[in-house]
Amino acid sequence: MEQYTCDVLRNFSIIAHIDHGKSTLADRLLELTGTIQKKQSGKNEQVLDKLKVERERGITVKAQTASMVYKFGGRDHMLNLIDTPGHVDFAWEVSRSLAACQGALLLVDASQGVQAQSISVFHNAKERGLTIIPVLNKIDLPAAQPERIAAQMQSTFGINPDDIIRISAKTGQGVASVLEAIVTRIPPPTGSTTTPLKAFLFDSFYDRYRGVISLVNVQEGILRKGDKIASCHTRKKYEVTELGIMHPEEVPADSLRAGQVGYVACNMKESSEAHIGDTIHRVGESVEPLPGFQPAKAMVFAGIFPVDSNDFPKLEESIKRLTLTDRSVTVQRESSSALGQGCRLGFLGTLHMDVFRQRLEDEYDANIIITAPTVPYKLIYRDNREVFISNPTEFPDTSDTASKVKEIQEPIVKASIIVPEEYFGDMMELCFSHRAENLDHRYLDSGSATSSRIILTCTLPLSEIVTNFFDQLKSRSSGFASFDYEDAGYKQSDLAKMSFLLNSKPVDALAIIVHRSAQDKIAREWVKKLHKVIPRQLFEVPIQAAIGRKVLARETLSAMRADVTAGLYGGHYERKMKHLENQKEGKRRMKKMGTVELPQEAFFDILSNKKS
Numbered sequence: 001m002e003q004y005t006c007d008v009l010r011n012f013s014i015i016a017h018i019d020h021g022k023s024t025l026a027d028r029l030l031e032l033t034g035t036i037q038k039k040q041s042g043k044n045e046q047v048l049d050k051l052k053v054e055r056e057r058g059i060t061v062k063a064q065t066a067s068m069v070y071k072f073g074g075r076d077h078m079l080n081l082i083d084t085p086g087h088v089d090f091a092w093e094v095s096r097s098l099a100a101c102q103g104a105l106l107l108v109d110a111s112q113g114v115q116a117q118s119i120s121v122f123h124n125a126k127e128r129g130l131t132i133i134p135v136l137n138k139i140d141l142p143a144a145q146p147e148r149i150a151a152q153m154q155s156t157f158g159i160n161p162d163d164i165i166r167i168s169a170k171t172g173q174g175v176a177s178v179l180e181a182i183v184t185r186i187p188p189p190t191g192s193t194t195t196p197l198k199a200f201l202f203d204s205f206y207d208r209y210r211g212v213i214s215l216v217n218v219q220e221g222i223l224r225k226g227d228k229i230a231s232c233h234t235r236k237k238y239e240v241t242e243l244g245i246m247h248p249e250e251v252p253a254d255s256l257r258a259g260q261v262g263y264v265a266c267n268m269k270e271s272s273e274a275h276i277g278d279t280i281h282r283v284g285e286s287v288e289p290l291p292g293f294q295p296a297k298a299m300v301f302a303g304i305f306p307v308d309s310n311d312f313p314k315l316e317e318s319i320k321r322l323t324l325t326d327r328s329v330t331v332q333r334e335s336s337s338a339l340g341q342g343c344r345l346g347f348l349g350t351l352h353m354d355v356f357r358q359r360l361e362d363e364y365d366a367n368i369i370i371t372a373p374t375v376p377y378k379l380i381y382r383d384n385r386e387v388f389i390s391n392p393t394e395f396p397d398t399s400d401t402a403s404k405v406k407e408i409q410e411p412i413v414k415a416s417i418i419v420p421e422e423y424f425g426d427m428m429e430l431c432f433s434h435r436a437e438n439l440d441h442r443y444l445d446s447g448s449a450t451s452s453r454i455i456l457t458c459t460l461p462l463s464e465i466v467t468n469f470f471d472q473l474k475s476r477s478s479g480f481a482s483f484d485y486e487d488a489g490y491k492q493s494d495l496a497k498m499s500f501l502l503n504s505k506p507v508d509a510l511a512i513i514v515h516r517s518a519q520d521k522i523a524r525e526w527v528k529k530l531h532k533v534i535p536r537q538l539f540e541v542p543i544q545a546a547i548g549r550k551v552l553a554r555e556t557l558s559a560m561r562a563d564v565t566a567g568l569y570g571g572h573y574e575r576k577m578k579h580l581e582n583q584k585e586g587k588r589r590m591k592k593m594g595t596v597e598l599p600q601e602a603f604f605d606i607l608s609n610k611k612s
């Protein structure tokens with residue numbers, strides 16, 4: 001590692017809109033530098049997408065890092081690639097990876113052009129003062145329009161079209177120039193090996209045997225095996241048991257020097273100890289911490305319950321294990337009279353939630369019911385106390401003045417949507433139906449012969465986009481619209497808790513928070529859905545939706561006949577017994593909601609329906 005002094009190091013990321021080819025380009029770079037073998041099968045198996053769900057869904061979830069050696073100008077250079085995830089839920093991971101880089105490859109699909117996230121990642125990198133290398137990918141596609149998209153990049157980002165490298169990450173065409181540009185255009189890191197150690201922790205992962213492995217960028221000094229180190233944030237002390245580079249698997253080394261990027265194992269037990277943005281220093285040396293980051297903020301919450309309530313201990317253990325590898329999930333125990341014991345989990349967004357659920361099911365074989373997602377609402381009380389509520393069951397009845405709630409606020413996001421002109425009307429409608437405000441738009445590439453694209457910006461309540469906004473956006477634009485959003489704080493809102501009652505008893509797991517303007521519609525829709533899903537009982541059951549004491553909608557479930565053996569007259573004793581036995585078995589799986597009995601599966605149906 002000693003030969004790799006700052007002047008031959010380059011730390012960079014690939015930033016792009018989802019699916020524009022980051023992982024494919026990363027694979028080509030690793031192949032071209034001989035870091036990994038070229039695949040014989042010709043299959044595009046992305047090396048950096050390690051998780052099974054990532055492969056299945058074709059999206060990168062967790063940032064991965066790899067070092068490669070590239071000979072240029074007669075000298076070996078070490079290029080450290082920090083792969084970034086592509087979905088908007090993981091914007092936080094993108095931003096933390098960028099802090100360890102001096103440059104970024106801005107990858108744009110030559111057939112799709114600049115998309116919503118191309119813009120946000122560009123600004124993110126620009127704000128951090130990174131050198132940006134513009135790259136047009138997929139020029140092999142028949143639908144590629146490199147000239148037009150280059151002009152678009154010029155008008156959107158102020159990039160000189162001559163600086164844009166045109167490649168096909170799939171065929172490898174032009175990729176060699178990318179390697180050269182990394183060395184010639186991106187400045188090397190600065191930092192001295194003689195100053196006290198200062199390492200920036202930008203990511204971590206969990207290893208079953210070695211505990212938490214941190215990924216660091218040594219900014220000053222030298223980090224060696226056996227060093228006693230400490231965290232500026234937690235003040236905890238550790239001893240380095242192993243360190244090295246990601247190549248792309250871990251390759252042990254004796255030291256990591258100023259400018260270098262690598263992994264450190266130091267008997268850290270819990271992921272929560274590896275604080276992203278933390279500064280690591282040597283015990284006994286005091287250093288000024290590097291500017292850190294806000295910890296990830298959970299924005300979408302949902303309850304997770306086992307379908308069979310006896311499975312709760314197993315479920316809790318699986319969740320615990322999974323959060324060891326994904327620290328951005330927050331966990332709290334929750335119990336519901338309808339669903340029993342469970343956990344309330346907080347996620348960065350709905351995709352994050354989906355990925356977590358799928359991992360629970362795939363890797364831990366969990367059979368679960370997940371409640372409708374909720375965002376964290378802010379309640380301001382008359383004594384100016386502020387309380388965040390992310391579970392509808394805890395939401396007070398604000399129509400009751402005794403609740404002492406002065407104001408309710410909800411999280412707002414600033415959204416941008418890029419869409420071909422012909423879908424503009426549909427998009428406006430979609431935004432308005434989701435309570436959009438401050439709508440604005442402009443043309444992205446005016447004056448072109450083919451149809452123009454429009455960038456539409458607005459503010460939207462986060463709660464409106466955590467359900468089916470994204471699916472509707474895609475279907476109403478035939479898949480052409482791209483969407484990105486950023487946090488825009490909190491805003492006062494007219495919200496209320498809607499409860500659903502079966503035979504006059506509220507079912508806690510079904511409560512939701514609604515905006516008053518949509519309350520009647522939602523109430524009617526939901527009692528109808530419940531009416532369809534809930535099995536008939538021995539007596540008539542009213543199904544009601546209510547806010548406070550006011551019932552907004554009602555359906556009635558008619559009674560069914562009581563005696564299952566009624567039809568079996570005659571002497572068939574065995575048949576009779578079998579029916580009674582079946583009924584008993586059915587009852588065992590029933591949940592009693594007041595006087596109403598519900599199979600746990602009904603919740604599964606209702607709640608998976610609720611999202612649609």
Ligand SMILES: Nc1nc2c(ncn2[C@@H]2O[C@H](COP(=O)(O)OP(=O)(O)OP(=O)(O)O)[C@@H](O)[C@H]2O)c(=O)[nH]1
Pocket residue numbers: 016017018019020021022023024025044046058059060085086087137138139140141167168169170171
């Ligand atoms: N024709 C063509 N297809 C490409 C090229 N580069 C990538 N692709 C394809 O585009 C799709 C997306 O590529 P990925 O590399 O997974 O994209 P990504 O940006 O890493 O995606 P996320 O990690 O989900 O953000 C895959 O099906 C690739 O095979 C290219 O140069 N030409």
